[in-house]
Amino acid sequence: MKRKNNKFNKRPQNPLNKLSLFQKSDSRFSKKCPLSGKDAPVIDYKNVKLLKRYISDTDKIMPSRITSVSQNKQRKLTSEIKKAKILGFI
Amino acid sequence: MNFYEHTLITKQDLSTPELSNIEKKYKDIITKTDGKVIKVEKWGLLSFAKKIKAYNKGFYIHYKFEAENKTLDEIKKNSIIDNSLLRHLTVKYKKLDTETEYFKENEKKK
Numbered sequence: 458m459k460r461k462n463n464k465f466n467k468r469p470q471n472p473l474n475k476l477s478l479f480q481k482s483d484s485r486f487s488k489k490c491p492l493s494g495k496d497a498p499v500i501d502y503k504n505v506k507l508l509k510r511y512i513s514d515t516d517k518i519m520p521s522r523i524t525s526v527s528q529n530k531q532r533k534l535t536s537e538i539k540k541a542k543i544l545g546f547i
Numbered sequence: 548m549n550f551y552e553h554t555l556i557t558k559q560d561l562s563t564p565e566l567s568n569i570e571k572k573y574k575d576i577i578t579k580t581d582g583k584v585i586k587v588e589k590w591g592l593l594s595f596a597k598k599i600k601a602y603n604k605g606f607y608i609h610y611k612f613e614a615e616n617k618t619l620d621e622i623k624k625n626s627i628i629d630n631s632l633l634r635h636l637t638v639k640y641k642k643l644d645t646e647t648e649y650f651k652e653n654e655k656k657k
Binding site: 499501502503504505516540543544545546547 | 554556595596597599605607634636638644647649650
């Protein structure tokens with residue numbers, strides 16, 4: 458006889474089902490990198506519209522844990538943002 | 548031979564013949580030192596995000612060229628002395644993208 462695993466797979470989907478506010482939600486969300494993959498935008502110091510999405514209000518570079526940019530692309534982003542700052546675009 | 552991009556920022560209060568003189572000057576420097584100019588773009592008058600040497604705006608000139616190391620030294624020498632320039636930047640590329648122009652819309656509005 459097969460054991461039914463349905464009982465263990467059930468997880469609270471509605472956040473209101475939590476017992477307390479500090480309980481961590483079981484469902485982990487993993488976002489894909491927006492700058493890699495097919496037909497991704499080109500990271501370049503002339504592409505100011507794209508770069509402005511990845512800086513804060515006070516012109517700081519946003520960390521990749523917030524924007525979910527991959528490690529390789531984040532390195533490219535920082536170098537291109539710094540070039541754009543030299544030319545006065547940002 | 549490698550591919551390079553070079554951008555100049557000139558002062559705001561220059562007349563049009565002075566601007567074309569500057570554009571010609573750096574074109575000649577590249578061609579004299581065995582380089583090849585592929586494309587020249589004029590981005591026009593753009594405003595800075597922050598003040599640069601007490602200026603709020605500047606004219607942008609953009610070069611795409613193929614050259615060796617000695618031309619870069621010549622460009623750097625000249626642009627440091629040049630009083631009408633505010634800033635300059637050269638970037639090395641493996642492949643040049645000559646089709647997309649990011650600042651074309653800005654020129655039409657003005």
